[in-house]
Amino acid sequence: MELKEKLRILSDAAKYDVSCSSSGSSRKNTKGGIGNGVSSGICHSWADDGRCISLLKILYSNYCIYDCSYCINRASNDLPRASFTPEEVAELTINFYRRNYIEGLFLSSAVEKNPDYTMERLLKTVRLLREEYKFNGYIHLKAIPGADLKLIREAGRYADRMSVNIELPSRKSLKLLAPQKKMDSIINPMKEIGNNIMENKEDRKKYKNTFNFVPAGQSTQLIVGASPESDFQILKLSEKLYEKYFLKRVYYSAYIPVSKDNNLPRLDKPPLMREHRLYQADWLLRFYGFKAVELLDKKNPDLDTRLDPKANWALNNLKFFPVEVNKADYEMLLRVPGIGIKSARRIVKARRTGSLDYYDLQKFGTVLKRARYFITCNGKYYGGIPFREDIIKERLLKGTDIGIKQLSLFNDRVPVPSIVNLLPLSSGGINK
Amino acid sequence: MIYYLYDGTFPGLLTALYEAFYSSKAPDKILRKTDYKDNLFAEKVNIRTDQNKADKVYNAIKKKISSPSLKIVYYSFLSELKDVEILIYYYLKLGFKMGSKVENYIIDEKILKLVQVRDKVARERHRLLGLIRFRKLNKQLFYAPIEPDYNIVTLLAPHFSSRLPDQNWIIHDLKREIAVIYNQREWVLTGLSKREVMYDQEELFYQDLWREFFNSIVIKNRKNSSLQRQFMPKRYWKYLIEKK
Numbered sequence: 001m002e003l004k005e006k007l008r009i010l011s012d013a014a015k016y017d018v019s020c021s022s023s024g025s026s027r028k029n030t031k032g033g034i035g036n037g038v039s040s041g042i043c044h045s046w047a048d049d050g051r052c053i054s055l056l057k058i059l060y061s062n063y064c065i066y067d068c069s070y071c072i073n074r075a076s077n078d079l080p081r082a083s084f085t086p087e088e089v090a091e092l093t094i095n096f097y098r099r100n101y102i103e104g105l106f107l108s109s110a111v112e113k114n115p116d117y118t119m120e121r122l123l124k125t126v127r128l129l130r131e132e133y134k135f136n137g138y139i140h141l142k143a144i145p146g147a148d149l150k151l152i153r154e155a156g157r158y159a160d161r162m163s164v165n166i167e168l169p170s171r172k173s174l175k176l177l178a179p180q181k182k183m184d185s186i187i188n189p190m191k192e193i194g195n196n197i198m199e200n201k202e203d204r205k206k207y208k209n210t211f212n213f214v215p216a217g218q219s220t221q222l223i224v225g226a227s228p229e230s231d232f233q234i235l236k237l238s239e240k241l242y243e244k245y246f247l248k249r250v251y252y253s254a255y256i257p258v259s260k261d262n263n264l265p266r267l268d269k270p271p272l273m274r275e276h277r278l279y280q281a282d283w284l285l286r287f288y289g290f291k292a293v294e295l296l297d298k299k300n301p302d303l304d305t306r307l308d309p310k311a312n313w314a315l316n317n318l319k320f321f322p323v324e325v326n327k328a329d330y331e332m333l334l335r336v337p338g339i340g341i342k343s344a345r346r347i348v349k350a351r352r353t354g355s356l357d358y359y360d361l362q363k364f365g366t367v368l369k370r371a372r373y374f375i376t377c378n379g380k381y382y383g384g385i386p387f388r389e390d391i392i393k394e395r396l397l398k399g400t401d402i403g404i405k406q407l408s409l410f411n412d413r414v415p416v417p418s419i420v421n422l423l424p425l426s427s428g429g430i431n432k
Numbered sequence: 433m434i435y436y437l438y439d440g441t442f443p444g445l446l447t448a449l450y451e452a453f454y455s456s457k458a459p460d461k462i463l464r465k466t467d468y469k470d471n472l473f474a475e476k477v478n479i480r481t482d483q484n485k486a487d488k489v490y491n492a493i494k495k496k497i498s499s500p501s502l503k504i505v506y507y508s509f510l511s512e513l514k515d516v517e518i519l520i521y522y523y524l525k526l527g528f529k530m531g532s533k534v535e536n537y538i539i540d541e542k543i544l545k546l547v548q549v550r551d552k553v554a555r556e557r558h559r560l561l562g563l564i565r566f567r568k569l570n571k572q573l574f575y576a577p578i579e580p581d582y583n584i585v586t587l588l589a590p591h592f593s594s595r596l597p598d599q600n601w602i603i604h605d606l607k608r609e610i611a612v613i614y615n616q617r618e619w620v621l622t623g624l625s626k627r628e629v630m631y632d633q634e635e636l637f638y639q640d641l642w643r644e645f646f647n648s649i650v651i652k653n654r655k656n657s658s659l660q661r662q663f664m665p666k667r668y669w670k671y672l673i674e675k676k
Binding site: 256 | 533536537538539541544558561562563564565566567568574576591592594595596597598599638640641642644645646648649650651652653654655656657658659660662663664672673674
C-alpha cells in the first residue's frame with residue numbers, strides 16, 4: 001500500500017482522539033539532534049472543524065481485536081485497514097517537522113494482535129525516533145490498556161506526554177459498550193504512569209542526570225453522551241483523576257455516532273454544548289480553585305446549557321458579591337463571572353500603582369458584560385440594575401445569545417505569549 | 433514642533449532617545465527619515481546613528497528599568513506603527529523615574545497603549561512560529577516566505593536556530609524584502625528581494641502528504657470555518673501548503 005493511502009486511513013482513524021496539545025515540555029535539543037519542546041505549546045494549523053493541529057496525529061494500526069460499540073475502528077466495522085512500520089512513522093515525522101508542519105508526533109493505535117504486541121511496536125517507533133533520528137520534538141504516546149506495565153514504563157522514558165483513554169465515565173457503561181475492555185486495565189497503567197512521574201520528579205531533584213519521565217504529564221479522554229452518566233458524575237471523576245493520579249488534562253469528546261448499535265443512543269448531532277460546558281467546568285476545577293460539589297450536586301446533576309458554570313455558581317452564591325475590585329484577593333477575583341486569569345492578574349498588578357475605577361477596567365480590556373453585575377469599583381456599583389438574583393439572571397441570559405459557532409470547542413489554544421510574559425507562571429502553567 | 437529624524441534602525445532609534453534625554457531640545461515627534469513629509473512648522477533634527485550612545489540607552493533600560501521593559505521597547509519598535517517612537521520616549525521618561533513599576537502602570541493610557549502594541553507583536557510572533565512553512569529547495573536549503581504585519585523575522589530566527597540547527601534555512605519577509613539566513617552556525621539579517629525558487633524533487637511528495645493529512649483529520653460533523661479563521665486569519669493562508 002502506498003504511504004499516502006496509509007496516512008489517509010490512519011489519520012482518519014485517529015481523529016476522534018481530542019488531544020492535540022503540545023504544551024508542558026521544554027525538552028532541549030541535543031548535540032547533532034533535531035527539535036525541542038516549547039512549554040507553552042505551538043499550534044501549526046487549524047483544520048476545517050476549527051481544531052488546532054499541533055501534532056502529527058495518527059494510529060500505528062487500525063486493525064483491532066476489540067469490538068467496542070462507540071468506536072469507529074471496532075473489529076466488526078467494514079473499513080479499510082492499514083499498519084505503519086516504525087520507519088515510515090519516523091520518516092513522516094522528521095520530514096513534516098523539518099518543514100515546520102508540526103510540533104511533533106501523537107502516536108496511538110488500535111489493538112493489533114494483542115496489547116503487548118501493539119505496545120512493543122509503539123515503543124519501537126519512539127525509540128527509533130529518539131535514538132536513531134535524535135528527534136527531540138514533542139511526542140505524545142498512547143499507553144495500550146492491558147499491555148505489560150514494563151513496556152509502558154519503558155515508553156515513558158521517550159515520551160513527553162502519555163495517555164490512557166478512560167473512554168466511558170463508569171464501569172457499568174464500559175462493560176456494556178466495551179465488554180472486552182476492563183476498567184482495571186485502564187486504571188492500572190494510569191496509576192503506573194502517575195507513580196513514575198512522581199518518583200521521577202523526586203529523583204531529578206536528587207540526581208542531576210536522571211532522564212525525564214513523561215515531562216508533560218498524562219491525560220485521558222472520555223466520551224460524553226454515549227452513556228447515561230450525569231455531568232456531576234463526570235466532573236467528580238475528573239476531579240479524582242486530577243487529585244489521585246495527577247493528570248494534566250481530562251478531555252471530553254461529544255459522542256459522534258460512528259456505528260449503529262442498540263446499546264447506543266440515537267443522536268442527530270453530537271452534544272457539543274454539553275461538551276463545551278464540561279470544558280468550562282473542568283477549567284474551573286483546574287485553574288479557578290473550584291470543587292465539583294460547588295458547581296453541581298445530586299439535585300442539580302447537570303450543567304445549565306444556557307449559562308456558563310461560573311455565572312451559575314455566582315448567582316447561587318450572591319452572598320459573596322459584589323466584590324470590590326480594589327480589595328478582593330486574587331482567588332475571589334477569579335470567581336467573578338467574566339473575569340479570567342488574565343484579567344485577574346492584570347487587576348492585581350495594576351491596582352498596586354493606583355486605585356482602579358470602572359473605566360480603567362474597561363480601558364485595559366476586562367470584559368465587563370457579565371462582570372459588571374458582580375463588582376464594585378471604589379464602592380460604586382455599575383450593574384445599573386437592582387442587585388437581585390432573578391434580575392441579574394435575566395440580564396445574563398439575554399446576553400448569551402452567542403451561537404455555537406463562536407465557541408472554542410476544543411480548549412487546546414495555547415495562551416498568547418503576552419500572558420506568559422506578564423507574570424511568572426507557577427509550575428502549573430495555563431495550558432498544561 | 434521639533435522632529436527627530438532617524439534612519440529606521442533600532443540603534444538609530446536608541447540614539448534618538450539618547451539625544452532626547454540629553455539635549456535641550458526634546459522632540460515632539462520621532463520619525464523615520466523615509467516617513468517624514470515636509471512640514472512648515474517642523475524644526476528638523478537629523479540623528480546620526482551612534483552605536484555607543486545606542487548601547488548606553490540599551491543598558492540603561494535594562495539596568496535602571498527592567499528587561500521586560502527593554503522587550504516592550506524592542507517589540508513596539510518592530511510594530512512599525514505610526515508614532516510609536518514618541519510613545520516609547522514617553523514610556524522611558526516615566527520608566528527612569530518609576531523603575532520597573534512602569535510595566536504595570538497601565539492606568540496611564542499611553543503606557544497601556546504600548547503594552548498592547550507589545551502584545552500584538554508577540555502574538556504575531558507566536559502565531560508564525562507555527563504557521564511558517566519551509567519548502568525544501570535544491571542544494572539542501574529550506575525556504576519559508578512570509579508577509580507578516582509586523583517586522584518580526586528577527587524574533588523568529590532564534591527559535592528555529594535552536595530547533596533546526598542542522599538545516600540551512602531562510603525566512604524571507606517578502607513585504608519588507610528582508611530575510612534571516614541561517615547556515616548551521618549562525619543567523620544573519622539581510623536585505624533580500626523577491627525571487628523564483630526551485631523545489632527539491634522530494635518536496636512535492638511531502639507537500640502532498642501534508643495536504644492529505646490536513647484533509648483527513650477533519651471531523652466533518654463538526655465543521656466550523658469561522659472558528660478556523662478566528663485562529664488562523666485568511667491573510668496568512670497565502671503561504672500555507674495546506675490551504676493552497
